[in-house]
Amino acid sequence: MRISTQTFYEQSKTAMGSQQSSLLRVQQQLGAGTKILAPSDDPLGSTRALAVSQSIALGAQYSASRGQATQTLTMEENALQSVTTVLQNIKGLLVQAGNGTLADADRATVATTLQSNLDQLQGLANTDDGNGQFLFAGFKSGSAPFVRQADGSILYAGDQGKRLMQVDVSRQMAGTDDGRSIFQTVQGGAGYVSSSAPGNTGSGVFGATTVVNMADPDYGKEWVISFSSATSYTADTVPPLSPAPAPMAYAAGSPITLGGLQISISGAPAAGDTFKVATARNAGTDVFAVIGDVIKALNTKIDGGGPEGQAKVLNALSTANRKITNAHDNVLSVRSSVGSRLNELDALAVTGDNRTLTDKSYLSDLQDLDYATAIAEFYQRQTALQASQQTFVRIQQTALFNYL
Template sequence: MRISTQSFYDQSLASMGSQQTSLLRIQQQIGSMTKILTPSDDPLGATRALAASQSISLNDQYSTSRAQATRSLGLEDNALQSVTTLLQNIKGLIVQAGNGTSTDVDRGSIATSLQSNYDQLLSLANSDDGNGQFLFAGFKSGSAPFVQQAGGGVQYVGDQGQQLLQVDVSRQMAGSDDGRSIFQSAQGGAGYVTTSAATNTGTGVYGATSVIDATNPDFGKSFAINFTSATTYTITNSDTPPVVTPGTYTAGTPIQFGGLQITLTGAPAAGDSFNSSTAQNANPDMFGALKDLIGALKTPVDNGTPAAKAQLLNSLSTANVKLSNSLDNVLTVRSSVGSRMQELDTLNTNGDTRNLSDKSYLSDIQDLDYTSAITQLYQRQMALQATQQTFVQIRKISLLNYL
């Protein structure tokens, strides 16, 4: 069979072109460190590689969100730890102020210390993250959440929103807590708070309000103990209309109502009243409780009436219960923060494991086997050289060389 010169050149050119294409492809694979240069090289592999890459990218975003949540919760925990220390110190000062040997001067010094604690507490409540975003302001994080009022009180001007972060595929987590739920709230199981009316003229002093029957149908309601004389009183609950129950007073004898028990000592006067309310209904504001305590300690009683001394003791008892409830609430929030941080650690571990698995899977799909690739490179080079040399040698063959 005769092969024309043109056909010979065409076939040789096509063969060398094919060899060059194969050589170039293996060179590109080595240069890019992947065996899939275009989706057409391996459509199924390219699809799987894209899915694995998207999974890795998404996991990196979750990791970034977890890092942000960890930082925010860490800042909150540091602030709440300082609040805890302050409240514990305040409770110690309350005990000191209730010492029977304390004088007006002593109580004035304690009030000064409490005022300093009050200012520190307000500063902690307005903590920010270092970038001008306040930790306890809810969604209104651009401005301080607690504002000192002209009358001396503190108003919360933030909201109760929680900024949620997507920390995993199906998990959103609050990166902070609002200030009202921390500084102006009490837990549902917090104890009752008893207060005495500012207009009391007797020397009645109350002790702790304890729960004796939580199944009582009136448990959880508010109650008022109103003295109609030095030895008689009525107990009025918060029903509508209220239920009024009469009783006879004996100093030191427990008074029971609504599953509760309270012991009064001293001599209440006609018209005196005492109120017992759940912690949530007793204005659970630690700033207000602390401010009332400071005011009570600044009021001189050494040369005052027995009624004034009784008011001081009652004020100390009320402040102690309110701030104990506040401390318990802060500790509960801190526990929640710690649980979230622990969960983030677990999610980080799971995320790292998932990321490693995805990267290993992606590597199996697209990473190049360098030993095999270099071997193929040399084979293609040799094949191309052989094709070129064969073309050169065959091109020299002609009948004219034999004439």
């Protein structure tokens, strides 16, 4: 078959162009380090690679959120650890103030120390993250949550919002806790709180309240013990029972049973004196108010006031000690929650790192270049192109005149 010169040139040009294109593609793969230069090279592989890349990017975002949550929770744990120490110091001061040998000046000194602890506690409650965001303010993190008023009381100016962080695909976690749930709340199992009325004039001093019968139908109610005389009292609930309970004879130190609870009162209560036994939630849960009340009681002068003045101080200290214990238990509960969240973040970090490692390995299988194979193919293509070029030159020089 006769091949025209034009056909020969066209076929040679096409063959060398194909070889050059193949060689260029291998060169580009070597330069980019990937075997997929365009989606058209491997449509299915490109689609899978895009999905895996998105998964890796999301994993990086979750990892950043976990890092931020770990940072804020660690700062909260450090602050609550200091709060725990302060509350323990306050409990020790309350025990010290109950020493019957202390004079007014001694109790005033204890009150001054308690005021310092109160100021320190307020400072811890207003802890920020170093960027002007207060940890315990809820959503109102731009301003201090606990603000001292003109009368010396401390009020909560934040809210109960929870700043949630997306720390994993299906897990949102609170990075902090609001101040009300830490400093103005007690646990559901907190003990009863006993207190005496501010206007009591006798020397009656209440003891600890114990639970003796949780099956009592009146268990869980609040009680008021009212003395009609130094030898007679009435124990009634809030709201009052119907019919009203009958008066009972009072004997100093004898246990008084009411609604599955038992309490003893010593000393000599006066007519009109009242004592209240309330659930912890209804007895006042603001730890700042508790400390403020006991400071006022310790600053009250009672020297020369007889057993009646001493009874006021002892009752105030007993009430404060029970409330501080409940607040301390609540702080420990919150710290336990913080620790659990930190442990969960560690576990999620391990899971997330393993998932990212698996995704990166799969992505590498999809698109990373096998350099040994690519280099071998490069030399193969280069040799083929050189052979095509040399063949073209040799055949181009072939003519009948060379053999005449």
